[in-house]
Amino acid sequence: MVMNRIGKIVELLTQLLPNPEHLQLQNYELDVEQRQIRVLMESVQQIVRCPVCDQVAHRVHSLYERTLADLPWADYQIVIQLTVGKFFCDQERCDRKIFTERIAGVMAPWARRTKRLAAQLSEIALYTGGEGGAKLSKTLHCEVSQNTLLSLISRQSIPAVKTPKALGVDDFAFRRGQRYGTILVDLETNRPIVLLPDREADTLAEWLKEHPGVEVLSRDRSKTYRQGMTRGAPNATQVADRFHLLKNLAEVLERILAMHTQQLKAVEAAQIPVNDAIMIAPVVPRLAIQERSAKARERRFAKYEQVHQLRQQGWEILEIARHLGMGKRTVYRYLSHSKFPEWQPHPHRGRSQRSQLDAYKPYVLNQWNQGQSNTKQLFEEIQQQGYRGSYQTVARYTHRLRQTQKQHRAQLGVQLQLPISDLQHPPLTARRATWMVMRRADQRTDVEQVLIADLKTQHPELAAAIDLTQGFTKLVRERLPQQLDIWLDQAMSSSMKLFQGFAQGLKEDYAAVKASLMTDISNGPVEGNINRLKLLKRQMYGRASFDLLNRRFILTS
Known part of the structure; x- marks a missing residue:
């Protein structure tokens, strides 16, 4: 019974070790402190061939011990102490007279680790890199250095290139x-x-x-x-x-809209609320911030004028950039605008700076519109709902609500009190307006439809730019190659130089542009x-x- 149990344990260990057909387990040593198992094995191959001439060798020269690292078992490192033979090659024309027998599929010549451990380390190196792989290998109890991992990558061959269609x-x-x-x-x-x-x-x-x-x-x-x-x-x-065609188009439209910043602000300010409510007063920047912004704009405007003056005098782009201490791209951007390009805030600016109060603003606003204007009581109520922010944050918000009501009463001169709405929209910048125009019609909101209609009605030049943009967007998305020539003629005959330049670039690359409208590539x-x-x-x-x-x-x- 005991011998049967021992035999099963030996059989299990043999199956965990590499190539049980040609290697035989002799013994093992367990080191609990070092978390290491040293396995003693020897070769039992019946046929040994010379690695140079491939002839079968019969004469044994001596025995040779190799130490190999193998895949870990649970938390234990495995070290294989392998005994193999050295043989004489009796082939007279062979250059190798004495050789060490090879064990197929177990280890490479002169290697210090088994092939299966090397394959695992190579995968670790490929997907995690040198430093990350070194840390991971230590966790997996097969620790190696980052240089070793990078060396394993360099030994792998890249597959031959098959020319694609x-x-x-x-x-x-x-x-x-x-x-x-x-x-x-x-x-x-x-x-x-x-x-x-x-x-x-x-x-x-x-x-x-x-x-x-x-x-x-x-x-x-x-x-x-x-x-x-x-x-x-x-x-x-x-x-x-096609994506890059639309991206280039968006850049053209954005540059045109950036020249009409004041018109965008006017259209946004004139937007009629969709419901019978008054909008909450926006957060007004502090006076010091406003002054800093004004001074920064003055500096940008002065450099804008200097760039154009130096260019008219014959200065090169790099010379202007070095002289004024600014980037080459900024010089190109200033020269491409006939009007000073105002600074455009990002349409998503401020969304990342979320307040803990944001989740509770609908409740506070609902209570306020019902007549509850006691800040302390509102603070205590949302605390019971899970609010963990400060009282000052709530007080600042209710102060804005009071200011909104006062401004509304002062403008109308009556005591009629409408509910307050806090629908926060990003500012109508050139970039936001560009993607609003290029968005599919069925994906635009009602507010965006109104804004686009106001821009086209109030500003004829912007109307032409919007129509050209939507026309090209449609022929690209719906793959209408037969309309490309018509659109190019419209763009070239427009009064906007930016669209003329865009159309000229499409003409120079006409075959590739036409092909993009006729294939799924x-x-x-x-x-x-x-x-x-x-x-x-x-x-x-x-x-x-x-x-x-x-x-x-x-x-x-």
Whole structure:
């Protein structure tokens, strides 16, 4: 009975160890303090072949011990002390006279860990990187250094490139604004093929020449990529990505709207409330903040005028930027605007700074409209509902409610009291107005419909810009290639130079733009892979080599 039980334990241990067919368990040593199990094994192979000439060897030279790390068992590290033989090779023409026997599938020559442990560590390295992988390996009781993990990645071979029929091309940033690379993605399988170290036309053209057979090339509207594709694959069909077409259109409309900031504010201020209620008074910035904002605007306006004056005198862009101590992009932006571009607050500004009172404002407002204006009592009531904020926060809010009522009574000169509404809308900036115009009609709110109608009615120039934007958006979303020429003629004949420039750019890339309206090809899979690439890049803290980044990106796909 005891022998049977021992036999079952030995059988279990044998199955947990690598290659029980050629290796035999002899003994084991348990070290509880070090949490380590040392397993003693020896080779029982009947046929041993020379690794050079593949001839069967019969003469034993000596025995040789190897120490291998293996996969852990629960909380214990496993160390295999393996005894193998050294043999003579009797083949006269063989260069190897003495060799150590190989155990298939267990370990590589001269390795200090089993193949299955090396494979697990390689997976850890690919998905978590060097430093993160080193910490994880310690938790898994197979601790190695980050340099070891990076070395395991470098030993893995990248699969051979199979030329795709549809190829997506886009750029990504090694360091934003300074250094960029190029990503190539197979649009049929949505898998990345390779990363290129820059975004030059020659680099892309050379790769395409080395991998002939690409039939469709999808890209953004980059002139550099257009040139590289034309030189590298002249017979392939180029497709301009629809998302980037609409993105470029949005940039044009936003620049036009940014020149009409006062008109946007006027339309927003004239918006009629949809219900019989008065809007709560907005939070007025402190006087010091208003003064700082005014001084900042004066500085920006002075630099705007200096930029235009220096440009008229013949100064180069970089010279202007250095002389005025400002960025090159800001100089380009100022020169592209005939009117001073006012600062545009972000449409979602302030949403991240949520107050603990926000969840209880509907209750406070409802009680206030019913006649309960005692701040202390309101504070105690919402405390019972779970409010954990301060009394001062509630007092500031009820003060705004009182101010709203006083202003309303002063304006009307009567004591009639309407309920107060606290529907907070983001400001009507150029960016918000742009996406409001480009949003699908069935997805716009009633307020947005009114705002767009007011802009078109009160400002003819903006009406033309809105009509052109909605017309191009429609032909792209509904794939109407037959209307492209009509829209281009309308844009070129308009009085807006920005739309004329946009239309001229579409004409220069006419074949690719037309193809985007006639096919389902999209650069969406490329953008998704770029997001994954950013995650890997940030895991590596931006300090890793291009080769390592390329290997991790391709092998983890």
